[in-house]
Amino acid sequence: MEVGESLPEAAAREVGEETGLTVEIVGILGTYTDPRHVIAYDDGEVRQQFAVCFEAWTIGGTLLADGSEAKEARFVAVEDLDTLNLHPSMRLRVDHYLARGPAPYLG
Numbered sequence: 001m002e003v004g005e006s007l008p009e010a011a012a013r014e015v016g017e018e019t020g021l022t023v024e025i026v027g028i029l030g031t032y033t034d035p036r037h038v039i040a041y042d043d044g045e046v047r048q049q050f051a052v053c054f055e056a057w058t059i060g061g062t063l064l065a066d067g068s069e070a071k072e073a074r075f076v077a078v079e080d081l082d083t084l085n086l087h088p089s090m091r092l093r094v095d096h097y098l099a100r101g102p103a104p105y106l107g
Contacts, residue, residue, distance in 0.1 A: 011054050018070040022060035029053040029097055030105025037089045053093050 001010040008025040015023045030053055037049040065073040076084065081094065096105050 007052060008054060011052075012056065015056065016061065018066045019073050020061045020064040020066075021058050023056035024059050025054045025056050027055035028104045029055055029093065030107065032089065032093060032105070032107060034089055034107065037087075049089065051093075053097075055097065 001007065002013075005013070012023050012025055015021055032049065032051045032053060035048060038046060039049055040046045063073050063075065065071055078098065081091075086094070
């Protein structure tokens with residue numbers, strides 16, 4: 001987040017920077033704080049993942065990967081999800097989105 005920015009504004013900005021898409025945040029999917037999910041980046045940085053996941057609608061832009069944080073970007077049909085090599089924590093988020101529970105996931 002940048003100073004003066006709300007969390008949804010930061011999310012929309014990050015989506016734009018990493019994918020080229022302009023989005024409108026329309027809801028919150030949940031919070032994800034699994035202490036077993038540790039990410040090691042190519043540059044040597046290691047972090048414990050913490051994420052607030054939002055639901056967003058694409059309202060503009062052209063899908064592309066920024067080459068740094070997003071190495072590939074493409075739309076995938078739901079029926080093709082099982083062909084992807086998704087980290088279990090990422091698949092959990094996709095599954096939560098598809099199930100659309102009555103309240104955001106808190107975990």
